[in-house]
Amino acid sequence: MEKMINLTINNIPVEIEESKTVLEAAKKVGIDIPTLCYLKGINEIGACRVCVVEVNGANALGAACVLTVAEGMNIQTNTKKVRDSRRATMELILSTRNRECLTCFRNTNCELQTLADELNIKDVPFEGEPMEFTYDDEGTSIVRDQSKCVLCGRCVSACKQVQSTGILDFTNRGINTRIATAFDLSLKDTPCINCGNCVSVCPVAALTEKPDMERVWKALEDPEMHVIVQTAPAVRAGLGEEFGLPVGTRVTGKMVTALKHLGFDKVADTVFGADLTIMEEGYELLERIKKGEKGPLLTSCCPAWVSFCEFHHPEFIGNLSSAKSPQQMFGAMAKSYYAEKHGISKDKIFVTSVMPCTAKKYEAARSELSVDGHADVDCVITTKELAKMIKEARIDFKSLDNTATFDEDVLGIKSGAGVIFGTTGGVMEAALRTVADILEGKDLEKIEYTQIRGLEAVKEATITLGEKTIKVAAVHGSAEASKLLEKIKKGEADYDFIEIMACSGGCVAGAGQPQVSAKEKMALDLRMDRAKALYDEDESKVIRKSHQNPNIQALYKDYLGDPLSDKAHKLLHTHYTKREKFPVE
Ligand code: SF4
Ligand code: SF4
Ligand code: SF4
Ligand code: FES
Secondary structure, eight states, rough: OOOOOEEEEEEEEEETTOOOOOHHHHHHHOOOOOOOOOBBBBOOOOOSOOEEEETOOOOOOOEEOBOEEETTTTTSSSSSHHHHHHHHHHHHHHHHOOGGGGGGGTTTOOOHHHHHHTTOOOOOOOOOOOOOEEOOSSSSEEEEEEEEGGEEEEEHHHHHHHTTOOOOOSSGGGGGEEEEEEOOGGGGTTTTOOOOOOHOOOOOEEEEEEEHHHHHHHHHOOTTTTEEEOOHHHHHTGGGGGTTTTTTOHHHHHHHHHHHHHTOOOEHHHHHHHHHHHHHHHHHHHHHHHTTOOOOOOOOOOHHHHHHHHHHGHHHHBBOOOOHHHHHHHHHIIIIIIIIHHHGGGEEEEEEEEOSHHHHHHHOOOGEEETTTSSSSSEEEHHHHHHHHHHHHTTOOSSSSOOOOOOTTTTTTOOOOOOOOOTHHHHHHHHHHHHHHHHTOOOOOOOOOOGGGOOSSSEEEEETTTTTEEEEEEEEEEEHHHHHHHHHTTSSSSOOEEESSSSSSSSGGTTTTTTOOHHHHHOOOOHHHHHHHHHHHHHHHHHOSSSHHHHHHIIIIIIIIIIOOOHHHHBBBBOOHHHHHHHHO
């Protein structure tokens, strides 16, 4: 057991483990110390000095986020010296930064803005030298506006630690310090995987998703267009937070009502696409098992992971499932099956996706994910962007009816299996429900595979189905995925099927989801709360297996034939290729 330390903070006694910081000790007794660069478990580098405190016997103030507790320590967090220092630090940060809050994407949801208010900053007494800042919006998914960067380093840490991509880093020194990419390239010319983990952790709007709301408004106003919207499972578990509802509140009905008010002609659930992905991917797995192919089948529904594989592990491209992701499958079916059933020209259908994800914007723009030159999906907005549209339309979201349901059309009914796609382990569990029934040749009572639930970095299960034993794993974060793939290459691990999602926790914690401050992240793990909203929805469903979805059965019977048929391949499958990490001279 770890040794306990006794100290006092603002004269309140605290007993805490010796490895803890003053910040953690203060939190234990309800004392709030402001922070800016600190992000629990990700960025603990003591860079900004907003969290300074007085320590008995020391002349200099200490940074509470990196100062380890010691026996007999006496800490003061609210003296004039402390307050003056924090304010001076903030004034210095603000002196060279863009302060156009009113027109900022993060207005009212910015950690710097909150801090300026909490520290009672009324003026910025010194203006720094005008500086040139990078503004990069050339890519599909992310905008970098370095005029707003406070040099906290959280993006650098997230990119390195969670994704092992190392796209962003500090460069230069002193006043010229900034965050840069290699050779100052646009993100689009680097091996950035568009995961947006840097966006999720940025306390300000120096990194945001690339907004696309105007294109959606334009389509909605075009009387010629039949505008369909699909929403990913994770969106319903996060959207409510933008309107002040507690984390983990499932707002499916309110969301559907709001989308109808916005004017979409068809409000659909990406879960239908998820059921279809399971059918195609599940049958791919069954084929591999039947043929006794070596090596695991790797899921491909996370576009950031697919990019990571193309850049960093091209030797595994052949293992990637060729089945398109749920978003793309839904779009492909909307512009073929649905269009034909309703007698609408595919040119007149505009498919909008609401996703928890920045990489989905990139995925929708990939030429490999189109059919005969028609993009499966026309426009992707994030959960945050949808919230902005709802607010702009003056819809009182909180008071909306929460019982409304998605349009029950040919792409309407969906299973609980597709719903849990939004959390780590969910894709694997959904696939197992179908594959197990097919291998056993019956409707198994077993539905839940709890071994692959939860937040452990790598979750494994060995499952006996009929005469087969299959070994599966679910991993989240590209850094963890990379370690696992290296083990497989060395022969130290062996699996039949691996689910890989780039975001830690899966899509519920994607970069398009409502922004959560470092303070909130210290207090709760929203990944589990949001995931619970999805598991609860799955449990409430009568149909919990993708192959039992009657709309899916009708789609195969009327239109696609069998899973992996030629038609299914043309519409629902794709291919990936090795990509160079940096442009070749
Ligand atoms: S989007 Fe992902 S890979 Fe790209 S810079 Fe941000 S964290 Fe790194
Ligand atoms: S871009 Fe954002 S996360 Fe990165 S250093 Fe600047 S403020 Fe921090
Ligand atoms: S885990 Fe989900 S939210 Fe994150 S990059 Fe992948 S698909 Fe997007
Ligand atoms: S130095 Fe502690 S929050 Fe930045």
